[in-house]
Amino acid sequence: MQKRIKWGQLGAAITLSLALMTACGTNEEEVNENNQANDNDEVTNETENNNDEIENAADEENEAANEEVTGGEFPITLTDKVDREVTIDEEPETIVSLLPSNTEIVFELGAGDRLIGVSDFCNYPPEAEDIQNVGGQDMDPELILSLEPDMALVQRYHYENHSEILDQYEQSGIDVLVIEGGESFDEAYDTIKMLGSATGTSSRADEIVVEMKDALAEIEEKAEEISEEDRKTVWVEISPSPNIFTAGQGTFMHEMLEVIQATNAAEDQEGWVSLTEEEIVMLSPDVIITTHGVAEDPIDEVVSRDGWSDIPAVQDERIHDVDNDTVIRPGPRLIEGVETLAKLVYPEIFE
Incomplete structure (x- = not known):
């Protein structure tokens, strides 16, 4: 290059x-x-x-x-999320991001003005919706090449399914970084720091991570007031009926519930899993959180299910729909997601 x-x-x-x-x-x-x-x-x-x-x-x-x-320290060599060593000779002036979480992080790093292409689902901050759309999992390689970005931020899916396209990018002089946020706060912190290094904004990346850790620690400290007998069991619904999915261990949602001293109703499961309506009823959750936003009225959809009227969360009208981007998307807004969950599950403590 x-x-x-x-x-x-x-x-x-x-x-x-x-x-x-x-x-x-x-x-x-x-x-x-x-x-x-x-x-x-x-x-x-x-x-x-x-x-x-x-x-x-x-x-x-x-x-x-x-x-x-x-700018920052360049050249720099980073090991991306698929263990490739990527050497970036100069601070990138133009970037294409194909993952919403990476787009959010780039904006938070103060480098949003360098983005010249984003994915179909990059909807935050609002400025991201004004940037050229270049596809999602199915990229528009011709468009991306015509934009001539200095760097392309892609996800593992692209590496595993479109490696030949990524090779074209690199042959054209584009630095390709496979980078995802993972399924834990620590992995999200690592992603923020890696993007900081890649964009020459390491100082700001460190600040963001410290701010997130401090905010999370404050929530954890406040949650210590919750006694074991007051601890709530929470059912989190990622997708609606008939194919209901939830978050088990090894996910952000599970970690968030642990932070606020709540019990994940699906704590015996691993990762993202599907359960039947009958299995969920047997879990008898105190609170139900929906994040899919698919139904016009997700709360009413849950209440109207056969056999769910005996669930404590339904009886006590403790069903809440939240913005899934803040509880699933691994970026700076995860703290906002934790705060929202804390207020919904334990309003007497966190309101």
Whole structure:
């Protein structure tokens, strides 16, 4: 890949430096004239202080300009989610993201203005919906190649099913990074840091991870007030009837419920699993959380199911529908998802 020089930013930095040098020179001439006209120590000291402030301001603005030009530490070699070593020679100026969680993270890193292509499902932040759509699991390779991005953020599905297309990207000089958020907070933190390294925004990535960990710790500390006898059993419904899926161990949802001191009704299951309506009734959950948003009224759909009227959550009207993006999508908004669950399951503690 040819070296990409940010001439616009470099030119602005040079122009700024020349302007500041000229300004400093003009101030010095004025000081000399004043000294010749009036040998006043107080005036001289005040002028020297003003010059020091101007020089300090110039240094700070030059440093800021240099940081904008040079970015992070490059070249850098990263091991992506399929254990490939990817060397990124220069900070990417243009990026295509084919996974909503990665798009959210890139925006949170302050690099959203570099995105020139996103997937069908990239709907947050709202600005993402104004960016060119380049497909989802089924990419539009011709469109992506025509955009000539510096970097493509893809998922494992693309690597396993469209490796020849990814090879085309790399042959065209596009850095391809296979990167997914995983199914735990720790994996999400790792993804945020990796994207920070890949985009030259490592400092901001570290800040985001610290903020998320601190917020999660606060929720955990508050949840310690919940006694074992007050602990609620929660049924989480990812997809509606007739093919009802839920989240067992090894998922974000299970970890979130553990954080707020709730029991996952499907804790004996692993990963994303399907259960029958009869099996769910036997679990007798205290609270039901739906995240699919498929039905026009998901709560009414649950209440109307045969045999569900005896479930405590139905009897007590403790059925809630939440935005699935905040509880499934591995990004900074996971904390928002945990807070929402905490308030719905234990309103007396978290409201």
